[in-house]
Structures are given as structure tokens and as C-alpha cells.
Amino acid sequence: MEELLNIFVKSVFIDNMIFAYFLGMCSYLAVSKTVETSTGLGIAVIFVLAITVPVNYLIEKFVLKPGALEWLLGHEMASQIDLSFLSFIMFIAVIAWMVQLVEMTVEKFAPALYSALGIFLPLIAVNCAVLGAALFMSERNYSSLAEATTFAVGSGVGWFLAIVGIAAIREKIRYSNIPAPLRGIGITFIATGIMAIAFMSFMGIKL
Amino acid sequence: MGLLSTKDTKLITNPMNLENPITVQVLGVCSALAVTVKLEPALVMAISVTAVTAFSNVIISMLRNTIPNRIRIIVQLVVVAALVIIVDQILKAFVYDVSKQLSVFVGLIITNCIIMGRLEAFALGNKPWPSFLDGVGNGAGYGMILIIVAIVREIFGSGSIWGISLIPQSWYIANGGFYANNGFMILPPMALIMLGVIIWVQRSRTKELIGK
Numbered sequence: 001m002e003e004l005l006n007i008f009v010k011s012v013f014i015d016n017m018i019f020a021y022f023l024g025m026c027s028y029l030a031v032s033k034t035v036e037t038s039t040g041l042g043i044a045v046i047f048v049l050a051i052t053v054p055v056n057y058l059i060e061k062f063v064l065k066p067g068a069l070e071w072l073l074g075h076e077m078a079s080q081i082d083l084s085f086l087s088f089i090m091f092i093a094v095i096a097w098m099v100q101l102v103e104m105t106v107e108k109f110a111p112a113l114y115s116a117l118g119i120f121l122p123l124i125a126v127n128c129a130v131l132g133a134a135l136f137m138s139e140r141n142y143s144s145l146a147e148a149t150t151f152a153v154g155s156g157v158g159w160f161l162a163i164v165g166i167a168a169i170r171e172k173i174r175y176s177n178i179p180a181p182l183r184g185i186g187i188t189f190i191a192t193g194i195m196a197i198a199f200m201s202f203m204g205i206k207l
Numbered sequence: 208m209g210l211l212s213t214k215d216t217k218l219i220t221n222p223m224n225l226e227n228p229i230t231v232q233v234l235g236v237c238s239a240l241a242v243t244v245k246l247e248p249a250l251v252m253a254i255s256v257t258a259v260t261a262f263s264n265v266i267i268s269m270l271r272n273t274i275p276n277r278i279r280i281i282v283q284l285v286v287v288a289a290l291v292i293i294v295d296q297i298l299k300a301f302v303y304d305v306s307k308q309l310s311v312f313v314g315l316i317i318t319n320c321i322i323m324g325r326l327e328a329f330a331l332g333n334k335p336w337p338s339f340l341d342g343v344g345n346g347a348g349y350g351m352i353l354i355i356v357a358i359v360r361e362i363f364g365s366g367s368i369w370g371i372s373l374i375p376q377s378w379y380i381a382n383g384g385f386y387a388n389n390g391f392m393i394l395p396p397m398a399l400i401m402l403g404v405i406i407w408v409q410r411s412r413t414k415e416l417i418g419k
Contacts, residue, residue, distance in 0.1 A: 128315050
């Protein structure tokens with residue numbers, strides 16, 4: 001339990017998707033004009049991460065890793081098979097497929113949520129943060145499904161905090177006197193940089 | 208230019224400045240910034256992205272009349288992912304150290320918005336040859352920004368360029384000198400601020416871009 005809490009805190013603050021790895025910057029910059037829409041996108045990202053990372057974890061553990069097919073072929077044959085070079089294509093296929101599935105399920109059973117998240121869901125299939133989380137999950141070798149899921153939710157929450165924060169700043173910054181060439185995207189980058197410096201103060205924490 | 212018509216040349220030169228994928232279209236920032244601490248990984252990344260963009264543009268452009276509209280995103284993702292796997296295997300075979308440094312960012316070329324953006328905006332409506340040039344141009348425009356950021360960060364952050372030290376060892380404080388590297392330059396936030404400054408400079412020089 002303590003271990004899970006550590007992973008959660010670490011993925012929200014220290015290894016923040018935006019501030020430490022710049023993942024999901026495209027939608028972060030494009031959709032952060034108002035707090036309301038960025039809240040919607042942030043929640044959708046948490047949702048998709050919490051679903052795709054565990055599925056990818058299982059696929060990696062039982063199909064892709066060297067010798068992972070033991071349950072199907074027996075030890076001798078499986079030990080010669082290493083499918084890990086397929087991980088990119090498998091992960092992105094799972095993400096695209098899960099996003100489609102989530103979109104259809106939400107549309108059917110929760111129309112209100114669908115109208116709030118609807119336009120963002122397809123965008124998320126190509127959000128770097130989602131694929132990035134899957135790849136980090138496989139690189140860091142989380143030892144159980146619970147750990148991978150915690151990591152996914154934590155990354156999502158970190159991304160959510162970042163996008164809502166920058167949206168709030170951008171709403172206020174509209175009234176400031178910024179040099180014309182820096183307006184819009186330029187100042188957003190610099191503000192993100194300064195936010196990232198603030199988040200770096202968490203780096204000293206050893207978990 | 209004999210080989211390329213004026214229109215073709217524009218396809219390559221426009222993304223360098225007026226339609227730069229990073230500073231103007233704001234695409235592909237995701238993986239761009241994490242690899243710019245040093246020049247070498249930045250250059251490898253730039254070449255990989257250019258190759259993937261160009262070839263995926265060609266493939267999608269050849270298939271453009273046969274892909275059903277509803278499933279085009281999936282088809283595009285599969286084509287791009289296949290190309291990225293090839294790039295990843297090549298990097299692992301020939302420049303293993305750099306490929307370790309780039310870690311997950313090679314895989315993230317798949318979701319690099321430049322590639323999807325060019326496929327959607329250009330390759331689906333154009334013939335293979337212009338699509339190829341468009342891919343090369345956009346890859347080069349992306350690479351240019353990566354390399355500028357990487358050069359600045361490496362010079363000030365590590366006092367070297369391409370791993371070759373520019374500052375004499377005796378200048379460093381550790382050896383009784385006066386100089387210290389700016390450790391801040393190698394941290395992630397500086398990449399964002401550098402990019403903000405590049406956008407600022409570019410927009411001050413080209414007035415048409417202001418307000419976009």
C-alpha cells in the first residue's frame with residue numbers, strides 16, 4: 001500500500017507528464033484556452049490512461065515480453081520467442097481500439113458525460129501522454145497490475161493539474177500587456193517553463 | 208533549380224520559416240523538447256522524424272484513394288507505427304548509445320502530431336512526390352528548431368558541442384578557474400523557455416505571423 005502511494009505521488013508531482021517529459025504538449029497547448037474545456041480534456045485523459053495502461057500491461061506481460069507466451073506454448077518453445085519489438089504497434093493499436101470502445105460505451109450509457117467529453121475522446125488516441133505512459137510503464141517494469149494502474153492514474157492527475165493550471169493562467173494573461181510577437185503561444189511556453197521550475201521543487205523528495 | 212519546380216521548392220522551404228511545424232503550427236512539441244539537452248540525440252531525432260514523416264506521407268499518399276474515410280486514423284497509425292519500428296531497430300543496431308538516451312521518445316514519434324497533421328492535411332489530398340517533399344520540408348523545419356535549441360543548451364549547459372569541450376578545463380572552478388556551467392540549461396524547464404524565446408524572435412522578424 002505504501003509502495004502504491006509512493007508511485008502515485010511520484011507520478012503526479014515528480015515525474016509529471018508535462019513538466020518533466022513534455023508529453024501531450026500538442027493538446028495541452030491547443031485546448032488550454034479556457035478552464036472549462038481543459039477540465040473536460042483533463043478528465044478524459046485520466047479516464048483513458050486508467051483504462052489503456054492496465055490493458056497494455058497485461059499484453060506486455062502475457063504476450064510481448066521475452067518468454068511471455070509460456071502459458072500458451074510451454075516453457076521450452078516460449079523461451080525462444082521475443083516479441084518486444086512489436087510493442088509500439090501493439091500499444092498504439094490497443095490505445096486506438098480502447099478509445100473507440102470507451103467512446104461508444106460512454107455514448108450509449110452516459111450521454112451527459114459523452115456530450116461533455118465527446119469531442120476530446122478521439123483526440124486522445126494520438127495524445128503523446130497516453131502512448132508515453134504505456135512506454136514508460138514497460139520501461140520501468142512495474143511489478144504488478146496495481147502498480148501500473150496507480151502509475152497511470154497518477155500520470156493522468158498530473159496532466160490534469162498542469163492543463164487546468166495553464167488554462168487559468170491564460171485566462172488571466174489575456175488582460176496583460178505583453179509584447180505583440182510574444183502574445184499567444186510564446187508566452188504560454190514561457191509560463192509553462194516557469195510552472196515547470198515550480199514543480200521541480202518536488203524533485204528533492206526521495207520516494 | 209532543374210530538378211524541382213518553384214512549387215516543389217516552396218514545399219520544402221515554407222516549413223522552415225512561415226509554416227514551421229513547431230513555432231507556427233505548434234505541432235510535435237511533445238517529443239521535441241526532451242531530446243534537446245545535447246546536440247547528438249537532437250540530430251538523430253531530427254533525422255528519424257524527417258524519415259518517418261517523408262515515408263509515411265508517401266505511403267498514405269499512394270493509398271489515399273483506397274482508404275475508407277472512417278478508419279483512416281487507424282490505417283495512418285499502423286503505417287506510422289510500422290515505420291517507427293523500422294527506425295527503432297536501425298537506431299538500436301547502429302547508434303545504440305543514442306537510442307538508449309532517447310528511450311521512449313523514439314516510440315513517441317508515432318504520436319508526434321507533425322506526422323499525423325501532415326498526413327491529414329497534405330498526404331490525403333496530394334500525389335506521392337509532392338507529399339514526399341512536404342514530409343522532408345516539415346521534418347527539416349522541425350529538425351532545425353531542435354538543433355538550435357540543442358546547440359544553445361549544450362554550449363551553456365555542458366560547455367561543449369557534439370561532446371567536444373569548448374571551455375578549457377583550467378577555467379572551471381574545480382580546477383582553480385572562474386567558470387561554471389549553467390546547470391539550469393540542462394533541466395527540462397529551460398527547453399520550454401528557449402522555445403518561447405525562439406518564437407518571440409521569429410515573430411518579431413516576420414510581422415505576418417503576429418496574432419496567429
